[in-house]
Amino acid sequence: MRSRSRRTSTVVWGVIGVLAVAGLWELYKFLGPAEGVVVGATEGQTGSGVMILPRTHDRAMPHLWDMFARLFQSTSGGDSPILLVSVVQAALLTLGFAAVGWLIGVAVGAVLGLLMQRWRLVEWGVLPWVVVSQTVPLIAFAPVVNAIGNQIDRSGTPWPQWFSVALIASYLAFFPVAVGALRGLGAPDRIHLDLMRSYAAGYWPTLLRLRLPAAVPYLLPALRLAAANAVVGAVVAEVSIGMRGGIGRMLIQLAGQGSSDPAAPWGPTFGSIALGLVAAGSVAILGLVLSNYRRGEATA
Amino acid sequence: MTPTDETRGATAPAPAVRARGVGKTFAATGGEVLALTGVDLEVAAGEFVSLIGPSGCGKSTLLRLVADLDQASAGELEVFGKTPQKARVDQDYGIAFQQAGLLPWRTVAGNISLPLELHRMGRAERDERVAQLAGLVGLSEFVDRYPDQLSGGMQQRVAIARALAENPRLLLMDEPFGALDEMTREYLQSELARIASETGAAVVFVTHSIPEAVYLSDRVVVMSPRPGRITDVIETGFGEERPEGLRESEAYFAKVTAVREALHGSPVERANER
Ligand SMILES: Nc1ncnc2c1ncn2[C@@H]1O[C@H](COP(=O)(O)OP(=O)(O)O)[C@@H](O)[C@H]1O
Ligand SMILES: [Mg+2]
Numbered sequence: 124m125r126s127r128s129r130r131t132s133t134v135v136w137g138v139i140g141v142l143a144v145a146g147l148w149e150l151y152k153f154l155g156p157a158e159g160v161v162v163g164a165t166e167g168q169t170g171s172g173v174m175i176l177p178r179t180h181d182r183a184m185p186h187l188w189d190m191f192a193r194l195f196q197s198t199s200g201g202d203s204p205i206l207l208v209s210v211v212q213a214a215l216l217t218l219g220f221a222a223v224g225w226l227i228g229v230a231v232g233a234v235l236g237l238l239m240q241r242w243r244l245v246e247w248g249v250l251p252w253v254v255v256s257q258t259v260p261l262i263a264f265a266p267v268v269n270a271i272g273n274q275i276d277r278s279g280t281p282w283p284q285w286f287s288v289a290l291i292a293s294y295l296a297f298f299p300v301a302v303g304a305l306r307g308l309g310a311p312d313r314i315h316l317d318l319m320r321s322y323a324a325g326y327w328p329t330l331l332r333l334r335l336p337a338a339v340p341y342l343l344p345a346l347r348l349a350a351a352n353a354v355v356g357a358v359v360a361e362v363s364i365g366m367r368g369g370i371g372r373m374l375i376q377l378a379g380q381g382s383s384d385p386a387a388p389w390g391p392t393f394g395s396i397a398l399g400l401v402a403a404g405s406v407a408i409l410g411l412v413l414s415n416y417r418r419g420e421a422t423a
Numbered sequence: 424m425t426p427t428d429e430t431r432g433a434t435a436p437a438p439a440v441r442a443r444g445v446g447k448t449f450a451a452t453g454g455e456v457l458a459l460t461g462v463d464l465e466v467a468a469g470e471f472v473s474l475i476g477p478s479g480c481g482k483s484t485l486l487r488l489v490a491d492l493d494q495a496s497a498g499e500l501e502v503f504g505k506t507p508q509k510a511r512v513d514q515d516y517g518i519a520f521q522q523a524g525l526l527p528w529r530t531v532a533g534n535i536s537l538p539l540e541l542h543r544m545g546r547a548e549r550d551e552r553v554a555q556l557a558g559l560v561g562l563s564e565f566v567d568r569y570p571d572q573l574s575g576g577m578q579q580r581v582a583i584a585r586a587l588a589e590n591p592r593l594l595l596m597d598e599p600f601g602a603l604d605e606m607t608r609e610y611l612q613s614e615l616a617r618i619a620s621e622t623g624a625a626v627v628f629v630t631h632s633i634p635e636a637v638y639l640s641d642r643v644v645v646m647s648p649r650p651g652r653i654t655d656v657i658e659t660g661f662g663e664e665r666p667e668g669l670r671e672s673e674a675y676f677a678k679v680t681a682v683r684e685a686l687h688g689s690p691v692e693r694a695n696e697r
Contacts, residue, residue, distance in 0.1 A: 314524040317492050322541050323512045332537065336528050418527040418571055 145187055152186070155179040185386040190393075193386035206387065209373065210394040217357050217369040218398055220285050224292025225353040225402070229346065232297040236304020240334075241326070246305065257298050261359050265291050269364040284366050291364075292356035296349040303345025307338025339416035346409065350402035358395055370394050437504030439593045439625035440466040440489055446497030447484050447651075457650040458484045462498065464644065464653060468592065471619055471626045473636035473643045475682065481651025482629040486597050489627060490518055503592065514542065516593040517586030517624075521601045523578035525570040531557065531581050532566040538588045556584040559618060576607035583615070587622065594619070594626045600635065609670075612638055616665040633686070637678045638670060645685040655685035 157180045164172030177183060185193075194207040203209070235253065239246040269287045276282035311333050319329045361371030374391040381388055410417070445462040448455045459481040466472045474482045487493045488500055491507035502510035510516060517538075525534045532553050539549045557563045560580040570578055579599055586594060600608045616639055619626050630636050636643045637659055645655040659678050661669065669675055 312524070314520055314522055315526065317487075317490075317520075318518070318524055319541075320492060321490055321511060321516070321518045322538050323514065324541050328541055332541065333526070336526070339528075415569075416528045418569055 148184070149187060152179045152184045159183075182382055182385045185389065189386045190389040193384075194390055198387075206390045210370070210390045213368065213370040213373045213391065214394040214398050217354070217361065217371065217395075218401065220288045220361075220369065221292050221350075221353040221357040221398070221402060223286075223289035224357055225296050225350055227289065227293035228296025228298075228349055228353060229300050231293065232300025232302075232345075232349070233304050235297070235301040236308060237330075239301070239305045240308040250305070253298060253301050256294070261291065261295065261356060262363050264294065265360050265363040268360075284364070287364060288357055288360040288366055288369070291360035292353040295352035295356035299345040299348040299352065300342070303341045304338060307341030307345075308334045310334075310341060311337045336416050339413050343406065343410045343413070343417070347403045347406040350406050351399050354395070354399045354402050358398075370398065436468050437501070438465050439468050439470065439503060440464065440627060441501045441504075442485075442489075442498065443500075444498035445485070445488065445495050445500050447481070447488060447493065448496050459488075459495075459651040460497075461652055466593075466625055466627060468503075469623050469625050471616075471628065471639055471641045473628045473630055473640040474646060475630055475633065475636045475643055475686065476646030476651075477648055477686075478631070479651075480646040480648035482631075482646060483597050484651065485646075486595050486627060486629055490516060490595050510593075514538075514589050515591060516595050517589065517591035518595040519579075519582045519586045519597070519599045521598040523570070523575075523582040525578055525581055525585075527570050530567050530569055531562055531573070534570070534581055535584045535588055537585065542589065552588065556588060559587070560584045560614065574607075576603050576611060579603065579611065580614075583611075583618070587618065587624075590622065590624075592624055594624045594628075596626065597629045598631070599628075600632075601630070608635070613665060615639065620663050633679055633682050634670070637675060637682055638665065643678075643682050645682065647688075654688075657681050657685060 155176060155178075157178065159174050159178040160176035161172040161174050181189070194210070195205050197203050198206045198209040235249060239249055265287075268291050269284070272282045272284070272287040272290075308330075315333055315337070316329075319333055324332070357369070358371035358374070360366070361369040362375055366372060370391050374388060374395065377384070377391060378388040442462050442464045445459060445464075446457070447459040448457050462485060464472075464485075474485060476482055484493065488495050489502060489507060491511040500507055503515050505513070505515075526537065529537065535556050536549050536553045539552060544552070553566070554563070557566050560583055562577060562580055562584070565573065565577065570581070573581070579602075583599065586596075600611055603611065612635060615626075619639075626639075628636070628639060640659055641661075643657045643659065644653055645657065646652065647654045657678065661674070
């Protein structure tokens with residue numbers, strides 16, 4: 124009962140949040156100066172000075188209804204499909220890359236978590252590198268993966284470009300899973316571990332019947348975060364290695380035409396937001412399936 | 424305890440627990456903690472023995488040594504004539520703690536069947552055994568509930584059923600009723616007395632309640648702290664049965680007094696009690 128009312132209120136607050144952002148957008152567009160506010164500009168020199176309030180004219184900030192209407196117009200003129208269809212197609216493709224990346228990331232993260240939990244020495248040796256790995260900017264790292272992939276592809280082993288995208292996505296996805304698995308697998312109470320020992324249960328039975336179920340409350344948020352990270356990773360990877368067909372590339376393409384068609388880039392922008400929500404939402408469904416393993420959360 | 428040794432002879436079954444000069448030191452920050460020293464104790468098969476004493480006297484430690492959850496640092500310890508490790512691997516004992524320690528994601532039935540699953544008992548046989556155990560602790564109607572839907576007393580009964588699942592010859596219990604209210608506690612004490620005599624299992628029962636120790640036990644082992652050791656052993660001599668009136672009887676009160684005096688190390692004035 125309580126969890127249901129909490130879920131409804133989550134939805135209500137989510138809707139309120141979206142409406143508030145939309146309201147703020149239109150309010151600022153209505154009140155703000157069309158050319159923004161720039162301080163310290165040199166006369167006759169465009170682009171000089173520091174902009175402290177953004178421009179509000181239609182090219183910089185299209186109306187929400189224009190963005191919405193644009194979704195139902197042709198993507199790039201001619202007989203190209205409407206923007207919405209193109210966005211959905213591109214988003215599904217990217218979702219596929221992200222899903223593969225998520226699976227790889229989850230597998231790698233889970234194995235790392237298992238190893239670190241089992242052997243202290245591995246934790247000491249590996250955990251710092253796992254943390255450091257996340258400070259390497261994706262933009263720097265993506266072209267390297269792509270170059271290596273191309274090289275492998277040329278040397279005979281097929282390596283499609285999308286696999287590089289998935290691999291880069293997995294690089295962001297594995298981190299929360301590794302950390303969540305490490306914490307979750309170490310979560311069982313002493314009394315439960317003693318009990319398993321009294322049953323003379325070895326490592327694997329204990330893992331299966333105690334550590335994994337006890338890790339579920341830690342793993343679910345980790346998997347959700349990994350899903351969102353995989354989407355971000357896939358979009359950024361598409362952009363930085365120039366992979367066609369996905370939503371990242373589409374975003375860049377339409378943004379390039381932004382001055383003549385300002386509402387267009389908002390299509391893929393919303394598309395990628397929806398993508399993140401779908402990805403995280405799929406994991407939430409997993410949470411419902413595993414709800415019995417979350418019983419401890421309420422009481423403890 | 425030596426007389427029992429002599430009367431038994433060579434063919435008698437090995438005692439459930441035999442400790443000779445058992446000691447345990449823990450390495451702690453700022454030196455070592457001597458938790459137990461010079462413990463001599465024998466628990467016969469089918470016997471109910473309580474360990475009583477103030478907090479920190481090593482009751483739990485002794486129980487954990489018997490259960491092979493920790494290793495003794497001195498002396499000899501045997502469980503049914505084997506090393507504690509062998510006895511643990513052979514599943515010679517069942518154990519229950521102060522917290523029920525149920526797995527929250529498993530139902531009552533799932534919790535009781537955990538040891539059976541781990542030891543690969545077949546599905547049909549397992550279901551039958553679980554139903555039987557649930558009946559034994561009076562929880563037949565609750566087998567599908569989850570632990571968070573049960574009272575503390577019911578959870579503890581599940582834990583006892585789980586400890587009994589594989590018909591152990593020895594039951595180890597560490598203050599299993601310590602967190603329960605007095606009513607539930609007395610009720611579960613009678614239930615445990617009945618179960619222990621029905622199954623014929625030996626019981627080592629840790630408690631810090633004098634009435635509880637006296638009511639349940641054949642012998643009450645009195646311990647004292649710093650360093651943890653056995654200071655006295657008191658036989659109750661109530662026999663197999665625990666009739667209704669036992670808690671009100673003179674014999675019972677006499678034993679309660681005897682244990683209390685042993686705990687305090689000198690005769691206690693009755694007027695000061697309660
Ligand atoms: N794992 C441990 N590490 C260090 N000291 C311990 C440990 N377990 C118990 N002790 C110490 O051993 C003594 C006996 O503890 P314990 O057996 O739990 O007492 P009791 O159960 O009688 O209250 C205490 O002084 C306690 O602090
Ligand atoms: Mg204790």
